Amino acid sequence: xxxxxxxxxxxTKSYGRLAALADVSxxxxxxxxxxxxxxxxxxxxxxxxxxxxxxxxxxxxxxxxGTRLPPRAxxxxxxxxxDAIAPWPAQSVGWALDFTVGFFGGRASLRAEVIExxxxxxxxxxxxxxxxxxxxxxxxxxxxxLTPHPVLxxxxxxxxxxxxxxREVGAALRDHAASGRTLFLSIHQISDAARVCDRFVLLSGGxxxxxxxxxxxxxxxxxxxxxDIVLART
Amino acid sequence: MRARRRFAWLLVKEWRELLASRAWWVMLALIGPLVxxxxxxxxxxxxxxxxxxxxxAGVGEAFSPLVGVWAPTFSACExxxxxxxxxVAIRVVGGDKQSGALKLETQQPxxxxxxxxxxxxxxxxxxxxxxxxxxxxAMLWRGYGGSLYRPELAALAFGHVLNAGLxxxxxxxxxxxxxxxxxxxxxxxxxxxxxxxxxxIAAVHGGLWQRIAEYTPTAMVAQFxxxxxxxxxxxxxxxxxxxxxxxxxxxxxxxxxxxxxxxESAIVAAVAATVLLAVTFAWQSxxxxxxxxxxxxxxxxxxxARIHEPLHMxxxxxxxxxxxxxxxxxxxxxLRRVLPRLQVTYVSATSTGLFEQTAAHYGEIFYDLGxxxxxxxxxxxxxxxxxxxxxxxxxxxxxxxxxxFRGHPLAVxxxxxxxxxxxxxxxxxxxxxxxxxRRRA
Numbered sequence: 001x002x003x004x005x006x007x008x009x010x011x012t013k014s015y016g017r018l019a020a021l022a023d024v025s026x027x028x029x030x031x032x033x034x035x036x037x038x039x040x041x042x043x044x045x046x047x048x049x050x051x052x053x054x055x056x057x058x059x060x061x062x063x064x065x066g067t068r069l070p071p072r073a074x075x076x077x078x079x080x081x082x083d084a085i086a087p088w089p090a091q092s093v094g095w096a097l098d099f100t101v102g103f104f105g106g107r108a109s110l111r112a113e114v115i116e117x118x119x120x121x122x123x124x125x126x127x128x129x130x131x132x133x134x135x136x137x138x139x140x141x142x143x144x145x146l147t148p149h150p151v152l153x154x155x156x157x158x159x160x161x162x163x164x165x166x167r168e169v170g171a172a173l174r175d176h177a178a179s180g181r182t183l184f185l186s187i188h189q190i191s192d193a194a195r196v197c198d199r200f201v202l203l204s205g206g207x208x209x210x211x212x213x214x215x216x217x218x219x220x221x222x223x224x225x226x227x228d229i230v231l232a233r234t
Numbered sequence: 235m236r237a238r239r240r241f242a243w244l245l246v247k248e249w250r251e252l253l254a255s256r257a258w259w260v261m262l263a264l265i266g267p268l269v270x271x272x273x274x275x276x277x278x279x280x281x282x283x284x285x286x287x288x289x290x291a292g293v294g295e296a297f298s299p300l301v302g303v304w305a306p307t308f309s310a311c312e313x314x315x316x317x318x319x320x321x322v323a324i325r326v327v328g329g330d331k332q333s334g335a336l337k338l339e340t341q342q343p344x345x346x347x348x349x350x351x352x353x354x355x356x357x358x359x360x361x362x363x364x365x366x367x368x369x370x371x372a373m374l375w376r377g378y379g380g381s382l383y384r385p386e387l388a389a390l391a392f393g394h395v396l397n398a399g400l401x402x403x404x405x406x407x408x409x410x411x412x413x414x415x416x417x418x419x420x421x422x423x424x425x426x427x428x429x430x431x432x433x434x435i436a437a438v439h440g441g442l443w444q445r446i447a448e449y450t451p452t453a454m455v456a457q458f459x460x461x462x463x464x465x466x467x468x469x470x471x472x473x474x475x476x477x478x479x480x481x482x483x484x485x486x487x488x489x490x491x492x493x494x495x496x497x498e499s500a501i502v503a504a505v506a507a508t509v510l511l512a513v514t515f516a517w518q519s520x521x522x523x524x525x526x527x528x529x530x531x532x533x534x535x536x537x538x539a540r541i542h543e544p545l546h547m548x549x550x551x552x553x554x555x556x557x558x559x560x561x562x563x564x565x566x567x568x569l570r571r572v573l574p575r576l577q578v579t580y581v582s583a584t585s586t587g588l589f590e591q592t593a594a595h596y597g598e599i600f601y602d603l604g605x606x607x608x609x610x611x612x613x614x615x616x617x618x619x620x621x622x623x624x625x626x627x628x629x630x631x632x633x634x635x636x637x638x639f640r641g642h643p644l645a646v647x648x649x650x651x652x653x654x655x656x657x658x659x660x661x662x663x664x665x666x667x668x669x670x671x672r673r674r675a
Contacts, residue, residue: 054337056491071489075343085334088247090254092674103243104342105236127674143338 005030005151005182006051006078011060013043013050013206020046021057022206028151028184033177035197036186037226038234043206044186045083048153051184052080064151079104081144083155083186086136089129093120093139096128097146106146114142117172119165133160141169151182158192170196194226204234240344244352248326252360253670257325261318262364263663268310269367270655276306277375277648284643297641298525299375300386305459307371311364311394312455315401319361320422323405326353327482328415340488347483350410354402354479361398365391367659374651381642383524386461393458396471397451403478410485426451438585440553449474449510461523469513477506517574525639530568533631534619541626543604544575550595551580552587557597557613565615601625 006028013021020043028034036044049055051062053071062069064077088096097115101108115121118138123131128139137160144152157173158166166189173196177183187193193200200217202210210217210233217229224232252258280302327350330336339349368391376382401422408421429450436447447453449470457464484490484498521528529535547566551558558580570576583590590596599618601608603625610621623630 049337052341053489054340056489072343075341079341080337082334082337085337087330087333087335087338088251089333090674091247091250095250099243099247103240103247103339105240147341149341 005065006184007063008051009061009063011047011050011057011062013046013055013057020206021050024060024203024206024208026201026208026211028182029199030150030182031177031180032198033174033183033185033196035193035200036184036203037188037190037193037200037230038203038209040188042203042234044203045155046206047203048080048155048184048186049082052078052153054080075149077149078151078153079144079147079149080153081140081155081157083159085140086128086131087140087143090127092125092127093131093142094124096139097124097142100143100146104147104149106148110146114145114172117175118142118145118169134162134165137161138165138169141173145172145176151184152176153184153186155186156188157185158187158189166192167195190227190230200226202230202233209233237344240342241348241352244344244349245356248352248356249359251326251329252322252356254674255322255325255329257318257322258360259663259667261314261322263660263667264318265310265314265364266367266655266659266663268314269307269371270651270659272310273303273307273371273374273655274648274651276303277378277646277651281645281647284645286645286647297643298523298527298639299381299642299644300383300390300459300461300523300525301527303375303380304372304387304390308368308390308394308459311368312397312452314364315361315394315398316426316451317423319357319364319398319401320405320408320426321419322360323353323357323402324409324415324418324422326357327406327486328409328412328418331409331413332415336486336488340486345483346487347480349486350406350479350483354399354406357402358395358398361402362395365394367655370654370659371651374648374654378644378646378649380644380646381524385522386524389458389461389463389520389522392463393455396458396468396475397455399475400451400454400471400478403475403482406482407478407485410482436553438553440558440580440582440585444553445514460527462519462521462528464519465516466513469516470510473506473509473513477502517570519571521571525641528568529571530615530619531631531634533634535572537623537628537631538569538572538619540628541573541603541622542575543626544577545573545622545625546577546579546602548579548581548600548602550582550598550600552582552590553580553585555582555587561613561618565613565618568615569618 008024008026011021011024024047036047038044046055050057053074056071062074069077088099097111100106101111115124118141120138120142123135123139128136131139141154141157144154158169161169170192173183173185185197194214199213200211201208202217210229214226214229218224221228280297283297330339372382372387404425405418405422408418409415412418412421429452432443432450433447433452436443449467454467454471457467480502481499484495484502487495530538549558549561551561566578583593587596597611598609599611601621603622606625608621608625610617612618612621620630
């Protein structure tokens with residue numbers, strides 16, 4: 001882990017009178033796995049979509065390696081994998097991966113490794129729309145892992161996966177980060193987040209309630225775990 | 235180079251999405267019988283008027299295949315463009331939004347216009363494939379011994395491709411603007427119905443409405459179906475198509491603030507309106523029909539070409555007066571093509587003219603050619619032309635039968651057409667769809 005890859009300052013987003021994000025500031029360090037944790041409705045997906053430039057926001061700046069990134073320029077630095085999508089449902093998984101490499105300029109050399117790590121080989125010729133929730137999640141994760149953007153945001157990477165798959169995917173994501181990619185994961189299962197992430201951002205009511213490692217967030221109580229911290233702060 | 239490769243990937247993706255779209259296959263399967271029923275009825279009527287089954291031969295001797303066969307046959311394509319193509323276009327444009335693919339694709343920093351252009355190009359290719367039954371009809375007609383005049387058929391096909399472009403642009407804009415495909419379908423069909431209402435109002439009120447109605451898809455296609463290629467209509471439909479696609483490109487950029495998208499759309503609309511206004515001054519047109527149904531006799535055109543002064547006609551006919559309709563269709567529309575400085579003003583107090591018959595001047599046509607004036611009630615082409623020649627001091631050309639279109643009568647029933655359009659075509663489409671589906675699986 002090194003310096004800040006992405007610095008977010010004062011990100012604000014409202015839906016009418018409802019403030020989805022209020023003055024959100026955080027830092028994503030290069031090469032880390034950062035976890036975004038918060039209760040339902042905290043604004044996690046909104047934050048990811050604003051960061052990726054797929055949702056307009058009202059105020060705030062995003063800085064990448066010291067350079068301010070307007071939303072349009074963000075697409076070359078940050079890639080966001082949304083939750084609960086079935087992109088190109090009529091196309092096969094194998095073709096979707098080829099398309100990702102060709103269209104996004106991803107790394108073709110990673111294709112075989114990603115397929116193996118996410119156990120996608122049996123479904124390569126299946127249409128994405130016919131896959132189960134867990135299979136589809138792994139296919140979408142593979143798309144994200146093949147993209148060339150230095151920073152990868154994944155909304156709920158373990159949603160729909162069973163215990164074994166969760167562990168396998170978690171390990172694959174850790175190894176992916178170790179190869180030089182920066183990951184920012186939105187995870188609602190605290191135990192999964194604790195196992196995979198280096199640092200955490202706690203979000204509640206559209207506001208950042210804390211940012212740091214477990215030790216940094218723990219405060220005066222040395223025995224509290226991540227669950228206790230989240231419950232106390234959000 | 236890299237950008238071109240990415241665009242190629244987009245094209246491949248959109249093509250695969252079109253092939254995976256049931257809506258396209260359904261349109262393809264349905265357009266065969268639609269074209270078939272129109273073609274078969276048209277050929278049968280044409281044959282009967284040409285003397286088949288004991289009907290008096292000779293009635294159809296002045297028949298043009300363009301009017302008798304191709305206009306009705308291609309009208310099936312117009313129907314498909316209005317009611318089937320929008321759903322295919324909405325599926326291709328709106329599908330990405332529904333599946334979440336748009337959120338992924340947006341993260342490739344290529345101009346959003348490329349995404350829309352790729353979709354539009356693929357949809358246009360899909361539409362050209364859907365025109366294959368019309369091409370088969372032309373081959374069958376040729377097989378029956380029928381005459382094919384390529385320029386008029388090309389004008390007809392061009393008009394239907396332009397019309398499809400308009401439909402695709404409208405559906406793309408609607409799919410980008412709305413959240414759900416069903417809303418997009420309602421918006422698209424509402425606009426289509428809206429253009430019909432404009433045509434109806436134009437027929438009742440005339441004036442500016444009539445001018446606007448000339449640029450509705452229905453009116454545009456009708457002109458191409460008569461072999462008339464008008465520069466203003468062609469440019470207007472291209473401008474509307476580009477404007478629709480531009481608005482679709484603005485709204486497909488989901489990361490842009492709504493205020494910016496609204497202002498960009500307003501700029502597109504303003505530019506389109508300016509271009510539309512400008513193209514109305516383009517008067518050039520080409521009559522590609524073999525029978526020259528959109529033109530005055532060549533001798534008259536040559537004589538009228540010698541008139542350089544502006545001609546103003548004040549015509550006292552109500553919009554729904556059949557004499558006005560007749561005068562417009564048979565004389566004025568042809569006259570405008572050779573006298574670009576012709577200005578026509580209609581005067582009437584009511585829309586039907588039923589209770590104006592006794593009013594002073596009703597039914598009269600006032601002419602003003604460079605200050606020389608005339609007034610009469612003649613509505614036939616000969617009457618109008620003679621008045622203009624007399625005002626211009628030009629001797630009317632001698633009548634000649636040399637350039638009169640003699641027609642191509644054909645007393646042949648539509649053999650094998652039923653089998654082709656109701657049997658072979660739908661079966662071939664279903665088989666192709668199944669083969670494609672199996673290969674995909």
